[in-house]
Amino acid sequence: MARYFLRRIVQAVLILLGVSFITFFLLYVLPADPVRQIAGRSATAATVENIRAQLGLDQPFVVQYGRYLAGLVQGDLGRSYLQKTEVAELIASRLPATLQLMLAGIAAELVLGLGMGIAAALLRGRAADQALMMTSFVTVSAPQFVVSLLLLYVFAVKLGWFPIGGYGTWAHLVLPALTLGILGSGWYSRMMRSSMIDVLRADFIRTARAKGLTQSRVVLRHALPNAILPIIAMIGIDIGVFMGGIVVVESVFGWPGIGQLAWQAIQRVDIPIIMGVTLVSACAIVLGNLLADVLAPFVDPRIRLR
């Protein structure tokens, strides 16, 4: 077990190093000059070069990347070029909202997706199954902006059940989480349906039924735990995706998550923020997958961590 974790930690460090290198390199070769953004349109050539030198952007790639890594190992993510604020502070200010939306969004995906998936598997081939799968197809392909605005318009503006965007209370969290739940439920329901159909065909299910167990007991106690393994892997991926920010949903609901920070930084080539957010997102993906792997043996004892 200890060796397993040690190996995974070493893997994680290598992945993060790789991600940081690739991102830094892409930003380096990007045909856009952050110094121009800082210096403004009236700056003289001398001012531009002065700023470039101050930020060390006149140095070769290896020197720039080396300096960034040296800061990183000391926990220094640098300062935003345009906001002049510590990147760590900017990211920390966005983390609570990002975490809340991630957890609530995944919960909504699971409730909707698993519910639809199990129902479709049990009603396989019937009209209800087709209707559910059609629904899942629609939710998978629906644009985030449309779903977000539709929910906001109906439940906040027209019915007045929830606030029109914003952050702070549980009521603010419901609609953005529901949006993510609806958008993600299609993937989960399809995955759950196919996994459940496989399990429902298995001998042990037939045995359980032969023993005279109720349908609900067969499904919830015997079939579900065996069918849920691929879902756990999907949750691991979702943790990473959501921690990287969900720009559109955050924007419509005025949710102060990490996505909006990243989006604005990308527009203005604010390299320290882009690097910081990318690394946080990469960390989340690594941790999400690690969590999924660690949970797997508990769900399915046939799996062992090696």
Add this chain to the structure above:
Amino acid sequence: MKKWLTSTALVLTLALPVAAQDYTPDPAAKAGGSITVTYKDDVATLDPAIGYDWQNWSMIKSLFDGLMDYVPGTTVLRPGLAESYEISPDGLVYTFKLRAGVKFHNGREMTAEDVKYSLGRVTDPATQSPGAGFFGSIAGFDKAGPDGLSGVEVVDPLTVKITLSRPDATFLHVMALNFASVVPKEAVDEAGADFGKKPVGTGAYKLAEWTLGQRLVFEKNADYWRPGVPFLDNVVFEVGQEPVVALLRLQNGEVDVPGDGIPPAKFQEVMGDPAQAAHVVIGGQLQTGYITLNVKTPPFDKVEVRKAVNMAINKDRIVQIINGRAVVANQPLPPSMPGYTKDYAGYAYDVEGAKKLLVDAGLADGFETDLYVMNTDPNPRIAQAIQQDLAAIGIKANIQSLAQANVIEAGGAGTAPMVWSGGMAWIADFPDPSNFYGPILGCAGAGDGGWNWSKFCDEGLDAKATEADSMADPAKAEDRLKLWSDVYMGVMEQAPWVPVFNEERYTMKSERMGGEDALYVDPVSIPVNYDYVWVKQ
């Protein structure tokens, strides 16, 4: 324009008493209350030496003051922290007498030392101010550093003397820019790089709260030196708000001013509904949207080709694409800018004439080129209209729709044959014709990385521009504007740009907002002049 001319002549008169340009706030105005303003993008900084976004510009204006200011809702200069000023006969020495008893938000009294420090700070390369270049006419600018500017001298605690290295007719406007705001050294030293998050000024409001990525709260400065203002107790800025949602919240009574304006998708709906349209204030804007034609890149090195492109563009149709929120342009300066040439007709839309010019240039079969454009709506749609217009005269333009920074880079590097300026279009920093020339049409901006994306450089016109900016004598104000008009007509003769339109401003406000309409389309404080607006209940 006339109004501006009169005021400029007044301002340039020696030792002007303050009352001459003072502004009488709405007598019906009530003190108290709070308003909510929304923005999509976060506020980057409130440091007046750094802030250059359209959100933070008016916020900074309300937190800080400079020596000069504008009469609310107009482009008319009036003294700010300076009580009066004198200009030497040669136009090289400006002596400002400061108001006594003006206090910073930290309680300390503002003095001439603070003015010297602030101008030194903004021009110090270590500050990395995007506005440093505006102060280029102050003596010692070339050697600006941590020791400040040699041209700024403290005569006594309430008198500061600024010596210029050359006459600069725009200098009083420069002193009204946010970049010239007066800041207290001790507060800057204490906050260090975080001064932009912990601003301390002399302005009408002080920062009470800033929750990063969520909201900022401005609180009335009870010790503000201008009597009777501001009216509001608080201004709350909520950031990260999608404009469509901000509009829904305004209709629900939760928002007073959507800072990003009316979203294009909702514009027809809002303007078509008399109840909503009644809350929209329309005003001019010192802005021009244009297409640059890189004169160094064949075939745009031929003036006939540039003129042909000017004649091929159906500008009325482009204005329709943005819901008619603009007027068609025929020259670089917007119509409300002094120096605008009223009797100039520009290049008329004439497809056959354009084709003929291409034939004259030896390009009867047309040619292929690239049109760079910023990738946010409505710019790609405008680019498509331009593309179709060009196709009609045989030019095949491939649209390169990219992020803002990439378009700026391609324009600056000179690799973009054509750039549609939308999303990055020039909005004047101050209401003077010189502001539309130097960086975007002058030789200074035509170098690698400069904002003169057409790489147009005419030394004769540059000399005229320099001559115009040296005419600081108020008696020559008319001559100066004539000279500027000649410069822009000279530019149009060589057609390095296709001026397309001048955008108009549409500010929406809630029913409870009070104050004259001009405050809601203030040319300097966008979207709203927070110091003078008020709420009815």
